[in-house]
Amino acid sequence: MPNVYRSLAGFLSVALVTVLAWWAWLGRDTTMNYDPATDTYSGPYTTWQVAGAVLTLLLLLIAAVLLRVNPLVAAAAMTISFVVAWTVSAASQDESGLFLVGAVLVAIGMTAGTAVVAAITSRLHRPHTTPN
Numbered sequence: 001m002p003n004v005y006r007s008l009a010g011f012l013s014v015a016l017v018t019v020l021a022w023w024a025w026l027g028r029d030t031t032m033n034y035d036p037a038t039d040t041y042s043g044p045y046t047t048w049q050v051a052g053a054v055l056t057l058l059l060l061l062i063a064a065v066l067l068r069v070n071p072l073v074a075a076a077a078m079t080i081s082f083v084v085a086w087t088v089s090a091a092s093q094d095e096s097g098l099f100l101v102g103a104v105l106v107a108i109g110m111t112a113g114t115a116v117v118a119a120i121t122s123r124l125h126r127p128h129t130t131p132n
Helices: 004-028 046-064 069-094 098-125
Strands: 031-035 040-042
Touching: 004 046, 004 069, 040 098, 046 069, 069 098
Parallel strands: none
Antiparallel strands: 031 040
16 A cells, blocks of 8 residues: 555544544533532533543554554544544534633644654654664
8 A cells, every 4th residue: 555545544544533532532421510519510521531531542542653654644633633523512512712722722732642642652663773
């Protein structure tokens, strides 16, 4: 398979699985949680949901790089697809426009996180050569 097709297949595969992971952990939860003791709302996500999503995405990115998806392609696919999925969902529920602030923060976090994980995984997985 030519390199361009391999990169495209890797990008699309990582993007699809990323959106599925987002939907499984976060996408279906749109309700705010009310705490009568403090009279406050929080959510819609709980700590365990976010932790599960992060762990799933971490394992997905490591697996993609180990399966020879270009690390830059894998990181970009994960970042773009997650940010788009999160932003579309947040925009559909927000009347204030503040979802844009969240989208920027999610984009910054995803970009930094995927870049670091992809780089470390690629570096650790690179075959070591001995000088002659």
